Every structure is written in C-alpha cells, then in structure tokens.
Amino acid sequence: xxxxxxxxxxxxxxxxxxxxxxxxxxxxxxxxxxxxxxxxxxxxxxxxxxxxxxxxxxxxxxxxxxxxxxxxxxxxxxxxxxxxxxxxxxxxxxxxx
Numbered sequence: 001x002x003x004x005x006x007x008x009x010x011x012x013x014x015x016x017x018x019x020x021x022x023x024x025x026x027x028x029x030x031x032x033x034x035x036x037x038x039x040x041x042x043x044x045x046x047x048x049x050x051x052x053x054x055x056x057x058x059x060x061x062x063x064x065x066x067x068x069x070x071x072x073x074x075x076x077x078x079x080x081x082x083x084x085x086x087x088x089x090x091x092x093x094x095x096x097x
Contacts (some may be wrong), residue, residue, distance in 0.1 A: 002026055009073035010066075011041040013051075018043060047071040 002022030011020045014027050016024045021027040027035045041077035044051045048069035064074035 005077045005079060007075065007078040009046050009071060009075060010043040011046065013044070015040075015042075027050065043073070045069060045071055 001010040002058055004023050004025045007023045011022055012024075013020055014031075016033060017031060019027075019031070021030070024035055039056050041056060043053060043054065043066075045066040045068060045072050048066060048071065050066070050068040051069050054063055065072050
C-alpha cells in the first residue's frame with residue numbers, strides 16, 4: 001500500500017529492477033538506484049489485478065482506463081497532505097457556521 005498516493009489505482013513495474021511499486025517515491029525510498037525511465041510502461045490494475053502495457057509516446061485520453069476492467073486509473077491523487085487540507089477546510093467551515 002502506497003503511503004504517498006492514498007488512492008493509487010495501478011502498480012507500475014520499474015524497468016530498472018523489474019519490481020512493482022505504487023509510485024516513483026516508493027521506488028526511491030526502497031531501492032538504492034535511480035528509477036530508469038522508459039517509453040513503455042507496465043501497469044498492474046489494483047481493481048482486476050491484470051497487467052497491461054502502455055506506450056507513452058502514443059498515449060491519449062482513452063488510455064487512462066484499464067483495458068481489462070475499464071477502471072479509471074489516471075485520477076487526481078489523494079495524498080496525506082491533501083487529506084489534512086480538506087480536514088482543515090471543513091473545520092474552518094464548521095467554525096464559521
């Protein structure tokens with residue numbers, strides 16, 4: 001489970017070490033080498049658990065969905081920081097009422 005992106009929808013296979021990570025920060029924290037960049041990315045959908053490839057040079061809006069279960073995996077990231085901001089904003093609204 002990713003501690004950086006709380007609503008992560010896919011795992012990404014790092015081309016450098018062939019290991020699965022939920023985000024680049026997870027790779028950075030767990031490995032002792034830089035993340036190798038590649039034009040082909042390999043994803044594993046968290047919903048259906050199936051693996052698929054995407055060519056980043058030929059990527060469009062329809063590629064934001066898992067080809068197996070149609071799970072929308074390119075979504076606005078929820079982080080611990082963003083959750084704290086929402087909590088604070090809700091508290092301010094509550095106090096103002």
